[in-house]
Amino acid sequence: MYRCPICNQPLTVLEKSALCVSKHNFDRAKSGYFNFLLKNQTIFRGDHPTQIDARRNFLSKDFYLPLANQVNEIIASHHPSSLIDAGCGEGYYTHAIKKENPTCQVYGFDISKEAVEKAAKQDRDIHYCVSSVNRLPYRNNSSDMITSLFAPIDEEEFHRVLSESGILLVISAHPEHLLELKAVAYDTLVRHEHKSLSHSKLKLVDQKEFSFTLDLVQPDITHLFNMTPYGFRTAPKGKVRIEEKENLTVTAKFIIETYQKQI
Numbered sequence: 233m234y235r236c237p238i239c240n241q242p243l244t245v246l247e248k249s250a251l252c253v254s255k256h257n258f259d260r261a262k263s264g265y266f267n268f269l270l271k272n273q274t275i276f277r278g279d280h281p282t283q284i285d286a287r288r289n290f291l292s293k294d295f296y297l298p299l300a301n302q303v304n305e306i307i308a309s310h311h312p313s314s315l316i317d318a319g320c321g322e323g324y325y326t327h328a329i330k331k332e333n334p335t336c337q338v339y340g341f342d343i344s345k346e347a348v349e350k351a352a353k354q355d356r357d358i359h360y361c362v363s364s365v366n367r368l369p370y371r372n373n374s375s376d377m378i379t380s381l382f383a384p385i386d387e388e389e390f391h392r393v394l395s396e397s398g399i400l401l402v403i404s405a406h407p408e409h410l411l412e413l414k415a416v417a418y419d420t421l422v423r424h425e426h427k428s429l430s431h432s433k434l435k436l437v438d439q440k441e442f443s444f445t446l447d448l449v450q451p452d453i454t455h456l457f458n459m460t461p462y463g464f465r466t467a468p469k470g471k472v473r474i475e476e477k478e479n480l481t482v483t484a485k486f487i488i489e490t491y492q493k494q495i
């Protein structure tokens with residue numbers, strides 16, 4: 233499944249390391265993951281640890297379980313024998329996917345080492361690595377499915393790695409996602425624009441909306457806010473308003489898109 237991130241030759245995975253014919257060698261971390269991110273490959277390190285902790289605190293209470301169940305329903309309809317969760321963060325959905333699909337070989341990667349470390353500690357039977365979305369350490373045509381939940385996408389790389397007729401499942405925030413939360417922090421609401429993928433050989437075969445409401449109290453309101461990009465972008469005044477909000481009903485609204493690889 234893996235290929236060497238330096239020379240693209242197949243990697244042989246051993247208990248404590250992975251190596252290729254050119255003798256590029258990658259040690260396995262104690263928690264079981266590989267770090268395939270090359271030095272100088274990128275200065276970007278992914279989500280900040282504060283964001284990662286907020287996400288783990290919030291998701292561990294299963295507020296987004298309806299979404300995880302929806303994702304698993306779609307996955308089950310495609311019967312993949314291999315799946316990569318791209319930009320998996322600390323592995324909330326990756327864990328849920330493996331639990332529901334125990335015979336599927338599940339892989340997960342993220343550019344944040346802190347997030348992958350947390351994910352790998354939780355599940356030894358998921359193949360985790362640190363990698364950028366722009367240079368995937370997987371062989372051509374090697375995965376039946378890729379899931380991308382709220383994470384960056386490299387359309388060319390995903391197309392390369394998907395097997396023939398492979399499925400890419402993309403979950404993104406709907407422009408109306410968490411509007412009630414934003415209304416607490418901001419005086420003026422700006423809705424982002426949704427853009428579908430544009431790769432000519434990733435065909436959009438299904439698109440739907442999915443939503444549910446959540447009745448929240450503290451500290452979950454603050455955790456939810458801090459796990460979104462707004463946690464960093466908001467002025468102190470807005471953050472205080474979030475922290476002082478005692479209870480709030482929010483609408484979580486998503487766009488679920490299924491793409492199929494065309495040759």
Ligand SMILES: C[S@@+](CC[C@H](N)C(=O)[O-])C[C@H]1O[C@@H](n2cnc3c(N)ncnc32)[C@H](O)[C@@H]1O
Nearest residue numbers: 278279319320321342343344364365381382383
């Ligand atoms: C909003 S979080 C979503 C995490 C997870 N999919 C979830 O829904 O819980 C986006 C993730 O993408 C990762 N990320 C950002 N840029 C990346 C890149 N260039 N390559 C790989 N992962 C990246 C971040 O570190 C972060 O964990």
